[in-house]
Amino acid sequence: MKRPAPNAIVGGTLIGIVLAAAGTGALWTPYDPLKLSFRAKLAAPSSVHWLGTDEFGRDVLSRLMAGATTSVWVSLVTVSFAVVLGTLIGLLSGYMRGWVDRVIMAFNDALLAFPGILLALGLLAVVGANKYGIIVALGIAYTPSVARIVRGAVLSLREREFIAASRVMGNSEAFTMARHILPNCIAPLTVLATSMFGYVLLAESALSFLGLGVPPPAPTWGNMLAGSRPYIGQAVWLGVFPGLAISLTLLGINLLGDAARDKLDPRMRGAR
Amino acid sequence: MPTLLIVAVSVFVLIRLIPGDPAQLMLGDLATPASLADLRGRLGLDQSLPVQFGIWFGKVLSGDFGQSIASQQAVLPLILQRFSISAQVVLVAVLLASLVAVPAGVIAAWKQNSSLDLSLVTLATLLLSIPTFWLGLLFLLFFGLKLEWLPVVGYVSISENVEAGLLYLLMPIMTLFLHEIGVILRMARASTLEVLRLDYITHARAKGLSEMAVLWRHAFKNAFGPTWTLIGLVLGNLLGGIAVVETVFTIPGLGRLLVDSIFARDYPVIQGCLLFVACTYVLVNLVIDLCYPLFDPRVTAA
Numbered sequence: 124m125k126r127p128a129p130n131a132i133v134g135g136t137l138i139g140i141v142l143a144a145a146g147t148g149a150l151w152t153p154y155d156p157l158k159l160s161f162r163a164k165l166a167a168p169s170s171v172h173w174l175g176t177d178e179f180g181r182d183v184l185s186r187l188m189a190g191a192t193t194s195v196w197v198s199l200v201t202v203s204f205a206v207v208l209g210t211l212i213g214l215l216s217g218y219m220r221g222w223v224d225r226v227i228m229a230f231n232d233a234l235l236a237f238p239g240i241l242l243a244l245g246l247l248a249v250v251g252a253n254k255y256g257i258i259v260a261l262g263i264a265y266t267p268s269v270a271r272i273v274r275g276a277v278l279s280l281r282e283r284e285f286i287a288a289s290r291v292m293g294n295s296e297a298f299t300m301a302r303h304i305l306p307n308c309i310a311p312l313t314v315l316a317t318s319m320f321g322y323v324l325l326a327e328s329a330l331s332f333l334g335l336g337v338p339p340p341a342p343t344w345g346n347m348l349a350g351s352r353p354y355i356g357q358a359v360w361l362g363v364f365p366g367l368a369i370s371l372t373l374l375g376i377n378l379l380g381d382a383a384r385d386k387l388d389p390r391m392r393g394a395r
Numbered sequence: 396m397p398t399l400l401i402v403a404v405s406v407f408v409l410i411r412l413i414p415g416d417p418a419q420l421m422l423g424d425l426a427t428p429a430s431l432a433d434l435r436g437r438l439g440l441d442q443s444l445p446v447q448f449g450i451w452f453g454k455v456l457s458g459d460f461g462q463s464i465a466s467q468q469a470v471l472p473l474i475l476q477r478f479s480i481s482a483q484v485v486l487v488a489v490l491l492a493s494l495v496a497v498p499a500g501v502i503a504a505w506k507q508n509s510s511l512d513l514s515l516v517t518l519a520t521l522l523l524s525i526p527t528f529w530l531g532l533l534f535l536l537f538f539g540l541k542l543e544w545l546p547v548v549g550y551v552s553i554s555e556n557v558e559a560g561l562l563y564l565l566m567p568i569m570t571l572f573l574h575e576i577g578v579i580l581r582m583a584r585a586s587t588l589e590v591l592r593l594d595y596i597t598h599a600r601a602k603g604l605s606e607m608a609v610l611w612r613h614a615f616k617n618a619f620g621p622t623w624t625l626i627g628l629v630l631g632n633l634l635g636g637i638a639v640v641e642t643v644f645t646i647p648g649l650g651r652l653l654v655d656s657i658f659a660r661d662y663p664v665i666q667g668c669l670l671f672v673a674c675t676y677v678l679v680n681l682v683i684d685l686c687y688p689l690f691d692p693r694v695t696a697a
Contacts, residue, residue, distance in 0.1 A: 233401035233405050244657065249412045333654050362532050
C-alpha cells in the first residue's frame with residue numbers, strides 16, 4: 124500500500140477543515156455573526172473573541188464560519204450549474220455534429236473569448252449583484268469550458284466500438300448517450316470541477332470584495348475583507364483572517380488538484 | 396475575424412438583456428412621454444434589434460462608442476485613458492514575473508525532486524493561492540501603514556510626476572508580479588519536465604553536450620510554447636480581473652471604470668469596456684500565436 128502524496132494529505136486536510144467550518148457554520152457559530160455589540164467593537168483577539176471583533180463588535184470567528192457556509196454553498200451551486208448546463212450542451216453538440224455543433228460551438232468559442240471574470244462582470248450588470256446573480260453570472264461564465272471538454276470527449280468516444288455496438292443492439296440515441304457516453308466523461312469532469320471550484324470561490328470573493336457579490340450584512344470572506352479596509356490600521360486582524368481563510372482554501376484546492384493530476388497522468392508520476 | 400464579430404454581437408445582446416429602458420434611465424425622473432419618445436428616436440431604440448445592431452456596430456467601427464450617461468464624456472477616449480494606466484501595471488508585472496519565473500521553472504524541472512525544486516514549487520503554489528486583493532491589502536498594511544515607505548491612497552500619473560507616479564504604481568505591480576510568478580513558474584516547470592523525458596534530450600546528453608547547452612538550447616526552446624501561450628492568457632485575464640487590485644490601491648484604471656459603471660448603470664461605458672477588453676484579449680492571443688514561429692520552427696505562420 125503506497126502512502127498518499129504529501130500534497131494530497133495537506134490539501135485534503137485544508138479542504139476538510141473548510142468544509143467542516145462551512146457545515147458547522149450553517150448550524151452553529153460561537154456568537155451570532157450579525158449581532159452588533161458596540162461595547163465590544165474592534166476588540167483584539169482574546170479568549171472571549173478568539174479572532175477579535177469588527178467595527179460593529181461582531182465576532183470575527185463566527186463571521187468567518189458563516190462566510191465559509193455562504194462561499195462554499197455559492198461555489199458548489201455555481202459549479203453544479205456550470206457542469207450540468209455545460210455537459211448538456213457538450214453532449215448535444217458532440218453527438219449531433221453537423222450544423223447544430225457548428226452553431227453551438229461558434230457561440231461557445233465567442234464566450235470563451237472573454238476572460239471569465241469579465242464575462243461574469245458583464246452578466247452581473249444584467250442579472251443584478253446579489254447571491255443569486257453571482258451564481259447565474261459565474262455559472263454561465265464557466266459553462267463554455269465544460270461544454271468544450273465534454274464535446275471533445277464525446278467526439279472521440281462516439282467513434283469507439285462499444286458505442287457502435289450499443290447502436291447495433293438497437294438502443295436509442297438518448298439511451299446510448301446517457302448509459303455509455305456520459306459515464307466516460309465523468310473522470311475529466313471531476314478534475315475540471317475541482318479546479319473550477321477554486322476559480323469560482325476566488326471569483327466570488329473578488330466580486331464580493333468589489334461590492335458586487337453577496338451584499339452586507341451577510342458575511343462572506345470577500346466582503347469582510349472589503350469592510351476591513353478603513354480599519355486595517357488599528358485592527359490588523361480584520362484584514363488578516365478572512366484573507367488567510369481564502370488563501371488556505373485555494374491552497375488546499377491547488378494541492379488536491381496537483382495530487383489528482385499526478386495520479387491520473389502516469390508520465391508525471393514521481394514528478395510531484 | 397469572425398470571433399470579433401461574434402464578440403460584438405454577444406456584448407450587444409448582453410446589454411440589451413438588461414431590464415429597463417435606457418431612455419428612461421438617461422432622463423431619470425424628469426422624463427415625460429414626449430421627451431422619452433424623442434430620445435428613443437435619437438438613440439434609434441424605436442428601430443428593430445438587427446437595425447439597432449447595424450447602426451451601433453457601424454459607429455463602433457468608426458471609433459464612436461457613444462457617450463457616458465454619468466459624465467457625458469465620449470466613451471472611447473475615456474476607455475483608452477484608463478486602459479493606459481491598467482496596461483502599464485499589467486505589462487510591467489507580467490514581464491518581470493516572466494523574467495523571474497521562466498528560468499526558475501526550467502531550473503526546478505532540471506533539478507526535479509531536489510530540495511531546490513521542492514521549495515520553488517511550494518513557493519509558487521503558495522503565491523498562486525494568495526488572492527491579489529489580499530496580498531495587496533497586506534502590502535498596504537506593511538509598506539504603507541507600518542513602515543510608511545509608500546503612499547497608501549491616491550494616484551499620480553507618471554506623465555505628471557515620474558517619481559511620485561512610480562511610487563504609486565510600485566505596490567500594485569509588486570502584487571501582480573508575485574501572484575503571476577506562481578502561475579508562470581508552475582507552467583514553465585511542467586512543460587520543461589515533459590520535454591526533458593524525450594529521447595532527443597538523452598541523445599543530446601549522450602553526445603557530450605554540457606548540461607547548460609542541453610537545458611537552454613535544446614530543452615528550453617521546445618518547452619517554451621505552452622508557457623508563452625499561458626503568458627498571453629495571463630495578460631488578457633489580468634485586464635479583466637485587475638479591478639480588484641485597482642480597488643485596493645485606488646488606481647483609476649480600466650477595471651475600476653467598469654465596476655464603477657456597473658454600480659452607476661452607465662450602460663454605454665459598460666458596453667464599451669466589455670467590447671474593448673474582449674477585443675484586446677482576442678488580439679493579444681492572436682499576437683501570441685503569431686509569435687510562435689519565432690522560437691518554434693515546427694509551427695509555421697499558416
